[in-house]
Amino acid sequence: MKKNDIFETEIIDMTTEGSGVCRVDNMAVFVPHTAVGDRIRVRIVKVLKSYGFGIVEELLEPSADRISPACPLSQCGGCLFQHITYAAELRVKEKAVQDAFTRIGKLSPAFLPILGAESRTRYRNKAQYPFAIDKAGEPVLGFFARRSHRVIPVKDCLLQPELFGEIAGVVLEFVRKNRIPVYEEASGKGELRHLYLRCGQHSGEVMICFIVRKPIRKKLMPLVQQLTEQFLQIQSIVMNCNSKKTNVILGDSTETLWGKDTITDTMCGNAVDLSPESFYQVNTIQAERLYGAAKAFAQLTGKERLLDLYCGAGTIGLSMADAVSELVGVEIVPEAVENAKKNAARAGVENAKFLCGDAGSIAEQLAAEGTAPDVIVVDPPRKGCDETAIRAMVQMQPERIVMISCNATTAARDCAALRKLGYAVEQVQPVDLFPGTGHVETVVLLSKGEVDSKKIRVEFSLEDMDMSEFQDGATYPQIKEYVLEHTGLKVSNLYISQIKRKCGIGVGKNYNLPKSEDSRQPQCPQEKEKAIREAFKYFGMI
Numbered sequence: 458m459k460k461n462d463i464f465e466t467e468i469i470d471m472t473t474e475g476s477g478v479c480r481v482d483n484m485a486v487f488v489p490h491t492a493v494g495d496r497i498r499v500r501i502v503k504v505l506k507s508y509g510f511g512i513v514e515e516l517l518e519p520s521a522d523r524i525s526p527a528c529p530l531s532q533c534g535g536c537l538f539q540h541i542t543y544a545a546e547l548r549v550k551e552k553a554v555q556d557a558f559t560r561i562g563k564l565s566p567a568f569l570p571i572l573g574a575e576s577r578t579r580y581r582n583k584a585q586y587p588f589a590i591d592k593a594g595e596p597v598l599g600f601f602a603r604r605s606h607r608v609i610p611v612k613d614c615l616l617q618p619e620l621f622g623e624i625a626g627v628v629l630e631f632v633r634k635n636r637i638p639v640y641e642e643a644s645g646k647g648e649l650r651h652l653y654l655r656c657g658q659h660s661g662e663v664m665i666c667f668i669v670r671k672p673i674r675k676k677l678m679p680l681v682q683q684l685t686e687q688f689l690q691i692q693s694i695v696m697n698c699n700s701k702k703t704n705v706i707l708g709d710s711t712e713t714l715w716g717k718d719t720i721t722d723t724m725c726g727n728a729v730d731l732s733p734e735s736f737y738q739v740n741t742i743q744a745e746r747l748y749g750a751a752k753a754f755a756q757l758t759g760k761e762r763l764l765d766l767y768c769g770a771g772t773i774g775l776s777m778a779d780a781v782s783e784l785v786g787v788e789i790v791p792e793a794v795e796n797a798k799k800n801a802a803r804a805g806v807e808n809a810k811f812l813c814g815d816a817g818s819i820a821e822q823l824a825a826e827g828t829a830p831d832v833i834v835v836d837p838p839r840k841g842c843d844e845t846a847i848r849a850m851v852q853m854q855p856e857r858i859v860m861i862s863c864n865a866t867t868a869a870r871d872c873a874a875l876r877k878l879g880y881a882v883e884q885v886q887p888v889d890l891f892p893g894t895g896h897v898e899t900v901v902l903l904s905k906g907e908v909d910s911k912k913i914r915v916e917f918s919l920e921d922m923d924m925s926e927f928q929d930g931a932t933y934p935q936i937k938e939y940v941l942e943h944t945g946l947k948v949s950n951l952y953i954s955q956i957k958r959k960c961g962i963g964v965g966k967n968y969n970l971p972k973s974e975d976s977r978q979p980q981c982p983q984e985k986e987k988a989i990r991e992a993f994k995y996f997g998m999i
């Protein structure tokens with residue numbers, strides 16, 4: 458295979474970078490803008506040692522996954538999966554998470570099916586538009602092109618509320634009319650750098666944050682007046698000053714120009730105050746499902762002490778506060794810690810405290826003081842946990858660690874490290890918070906001293922399980938004892954529920970349903986469905 462060769466081939470896989478993958482000369486070739494099942498003539502454009510890159514010369518037969526993109530912008534760097542169905546996108550994400558854990562982490566947890574979003578559009582509660590100057594010398598507002606700092610002007614992004622596009626339009630018109638100098642990355646000159654919008658998906662409250670190189674309060678006040686008269690949803694307008702020549706968007710100081718310093722939204726039923734500096738998941742509805750999955754993994758009974766590392770404005774810990782005896786949150790951004798304290802007070806949560814600082818250092822300190830949480834929830838940024846944080850978590854010996862991550866690769870790496878230190882990586886639940894884009898969230902359950910669930914899965918395959926003992930129904934402790942007796946292995950309740958589901962316990966035999974020749978199977982699909990529903994109800998799954 459060499460540059461400019463042309464091959465006829467089929468796309469057999471897809472990456473979260475949005476490229477299709479085909480095999481040519483026994484090598485993987487990545488082809489952008491394709492879909493699994495496409496038959497193409499591919500032109501090779503670059504050959505490296507073990508893989509290559511190609512472009513579509515001709516689409517011979519399109520994949521059944523293909524759809525027409527809903528968004529007219531082809532160059533904006535946000536979306537990668539506009540050209541395929543949402544089901545196909547979810548398959549790519551689910552596989553990417555599984556690959557990270559099996560290939561990178563060399564782990565074999567149980568993978569739960571990805572939780573897809575109900576809406577593929579208008580789900581974001583936050584937008585950060587950079588300002589730039591176009592070729593004609595006019596200010597523009599938009600998003601960066603993929604892997605570049607070239608601004609693509611955007612009037613309405615389908616991932617965001619329409620209101621954001623309307624506000625951005627008014628701001629841009631004002632900036633053009635009043636000749637407010639916009640920031641130029643190359644020279645570091647100009648005043649207005651970014652327009653940052655945030656809204657509460659439940660509350661409807663809107664915050665506008667102007668990010669400027671130097672304070673320009675006076676110049677902005679007529680715009681502030683116009684915006685607040687036109688858009689009644691606005692509750693807060695702030696100006697953040699960032700004078701550094703950097704890619705980091707927010708600077709160190711924020712001044713309120715109008716209204717409140719924060720906006721309020723609800724997350725998992727709790728009111729949350731949000732500063733511009735505070736992290737807040739961009740898809741509130743899916744974040745609630747993510748935190749719900751994390752709470753299920755945490756298996757709280759009300760007695761547990763919970764440590765929430767990298768807690769942001771406290772949203773995850775507070776969503777679990779009603780089921781724990783004590784909550785400690787750790788976060789590095791002071792404004793977020795202040796938000797978390799207020800959020801706890803407002804929710805009437807008295808058993809919580811929030812510490813400001815590096816998660817690793819504070820966890821190390823807590824471990825040295827003998828703090829012993831029963832459950833640790835850890836939700837680090839994309840780069841994952843550092844070694845200090847991992848060691849400190851293990852030193853505290855919690856029964857369970859629930860890891861949440863927007864980067865399955867670093868999560869798999871960190872889980873592999875925790876496994877070496879005695880924590881079994883039991884279950885992985887991918888959740889799609891970012892439809893259309895290449896990102897996906899993952900929740901992982903790790904348990905202290907538990908055996909690798911794969912071992913048990915192998916020993917307890919459907920065929921091997923003799924269920925005659927459970928003829929009249931089975932409780933969790935009975936099955937636990939059975940597993941212990943037969944294997945010498947202790948398993949968690951959560952895994953027992955999986956064994957039950959996998960082996961059909963409680964679906965046929967335990968519910969006195971009519972049985973087929975093979976006594977495992979109910980007679981017809983309707984009966985089977987009814988039996989499954991009953992079993993799920995019995996075990997509190999629905």
Ligand SMILES: C[S@@+](CC[C@H](N)C(=O)[O-])C[C@H]1O[C@@H](n2cnc3c(N)ncnc32)[C@H](O)[C@@H]1O
Nearest residue numbers: 736767768769788789790814815816836837838
């Ligand atoms: C993915 S966010 C999760 C926030 C929160 N758990 C939530 O769901 O809203 C990661 C958080 O870690 C914080 N952070 C980054 N580096 C940190 C560090 N070294 N120590 C503590 N917190 C850190 C960020 O400010 C951010 O709030």
